[in-house]
Amino acid sequence: MPIFEYKCSDCDAKFEVLHKSSVNQSDVSCPKCNSTKNKKLFSSFSSTFNSSSDLSSGDCSSGQCQIPAGNCSSGLCGLN
Numbered sequence: 001m002p003i004f005e006y007k008c009s010d011c012d013a014k015f016e017v018l019h020k021s022s023v024n025q026s027d028v029s030c031p032k033c034n035s036t037k038n039k040k041l042f043s044s045f046s047s048t049f050n051s052s053s054d055l056s057s058g059d060c061s062s063g064q065c066q067i068p069a070g071n072c073s074s075g076l077c078g079l080n
Helices: none
Strands: 003-008 014-018 038-041
Touching: none
Parallel strands: none
Antiparallel strands: 003 014, 003 038
């Protein structure tokens, strides 16, 4: 099940909820104030990629992916 991020319209608290995407957003309540007036936020995700290729060894965000500078902007080292 995916984790969704929400922001409460009443108290501005941000929180995460683990649920099916088919769950009605009005059923989600803020853990801080119990309000059901919440806005679903866009969020990023992280994944790992394992390959025997030298190009995929390392982390693009840290500059360790062994791809020339400027060629790893998508963050998907070795997946070109």
